[in-house]
Amino acid sequence: xxxxxxxxxxxxxxxxxxxxxxxxxxxxxxxxxxxxxxxxxxxxxxxxxxxxxxxxxxxxxxxxxxxxxxxxxxxxxxxxxxxxxxxxxxxxxxxxxxxxxxxxxxxxxxxxxxxxxxxxxxxxxxxxxxxxxxxxxxxxxxxxxxxxxxxxxxxxxxxxxxxxxxxxxxxxxxxxxxxxxxxxxxxxxxxxxxxxxxxxxxxxxxxxxxxxxxxxxxxxxxxxxxxxxxxxxxxxxxxxxxxxxxxxxxxxxxxxxxxxxxxxxxxxxxxxxxxxxxxxxxxxxxxxxxxxxxxxxxxxxxxxxxxxxxxxxxxxxxxxxxxxxx
Numbered sequence: 592x593x594x595x596x597x598x599x600x601x602x603x604x605x606x607x608x609x610x611x612x613x614x615x616x617x618x619x620x621x622x623x624x625x626x627x628x629x630x631x632x633x634x635x636x637x638x639x640x641x642x643x644x645x646x647x648x649x650x651x652x653x654x655x656x657x658x659x660x661x662x663x664x665x666x667x668x669x670x671x672x673x674x675x676x677x678x679x680x681x682x683x684x685x686x687x688x689x690x691x692x693x694x695x696x697x698x699x700x701x702x703x704x705x706x707x708x709x710x711x712x713x714x715x716x717x718x719x720x721x722x723x724x725x726x727x728x729x730x731x732x733x734x735x736x737x738x739x740x741x742x743x744x745x746x747x748x749x750x751x752x753x754x755x756x757x758x759x760x761x762x763x764x765x766x767x768x769x770x771x772x773x774x775x776x777x778x779x780x781x782x783x784x785x786x787x788x789x790x791x792x793x794x795x796x797x798x799x800x801x802x803x804x805x806x807x808x809x810x811x812x813x814x815x816x817x818x819x820x821x822x823x824x825x826x827x828x829x830x831x832x833x834x835x836x837x838x839x840x841x842x843x844x845x846x847x848x849x850x851x852x853x854x855x856x857x858x859x860x861x862x863x864x865x866x867x868x869x870x871x872x873x874x875x876x877x878x879x880x881x882x883x884x885x886x887x888x889x890x891x892x893x894x895x896x897x898x899x900x901x902x903x904x905x906x907x908x909x910x911x912x913x914x915x916x917x
Contacts, residue, residue: 644856645849664699738795
């Protein structure tokens with residue numbers, strides 16, 4: 592029995608040591624991967640990543656205010672990139688976020704030659720972003736435009752009435768927190784919202800008119816909220832050229848004297864560790880290889896849950912969706 596007990600104790604000791612070294616190896620490997628990822632991300636390395644090249648940045652999905660993105664664009668301003676190609680595939684977002692991105696790109700354009708390529712969609716706030724460039728390239732089947740502003744809010748008053756819930760409030764003035772979604776919108780509140788939307792719409796229209804060199808008649812044709820194909824947008828002066836990234840680079844070479852043959856390299860606008868997809872995958876594979884499969888699965892599942900986009904768009908929207916009037 593004593594011999595068996597000694598064997599059991601030794602096995603447990605060996606198992607603990609093995610687990611310790613597995614975990615230690617995993618931590619070292621993940622640390623090395625993190626260091627490599629930090630060095631390899633173009634947005635993190637700044638001028639080194641883009642030296643002697645054309646920087647490619649991506650504007651995808653919903654546009655919100657993003658201070659980290661602005662900081663990344665400011666780093667690009669001070670980099671040694673020869674020029675910038677901005678790829679846009681966005682239905683828009685908040686008016687404030689779109690304005691912030693537009694302003695950041697205008698500042699970047701003052702330092703670097705800049706051209707926009709519309710891939711699938713540049714609508715509403717996405718088109719505001721595109722207006723920062725002096726030259727907009729789009730594919731023939733891209734969707735462009737949706738010049739308009741939207742203020743949407745749900746009204747669940749009838750639902751609350753059905754289930755017997757009443758929301759009471761005390762407020763300093765009739766238009767405070769209006770509309771609230773719990774009761775019909777008063778004429779005064781609707782008029783106030785209408786004033787906000789019209790003011791932002793006038794701002795959007797003025798931007799299009801100024802940046803695209805349109806007269807009033809041309810502006811009226813494009814500013815009713817519709818989207819247009821790239822082919823239509825070309826005739827309506829919403830874009831400058833049909834094509835793709837190669838067309839955009841050729842324009843930079845011909846019109847901005849950018850050196851021919853420069854490589855186009857990705858420059859990420861997220862924070863250093865804002866996009867951990869690569870890091871999570873590598874960490875999961877490392878843990879799995881070390882026999883820690885359960886932990887690896889937790890890492891992957893955590894990544895998937897974080898990848899779900901939670902819509903939190905507050906304020907007025909410059910946003911296009913099929914079936915939505917903008």
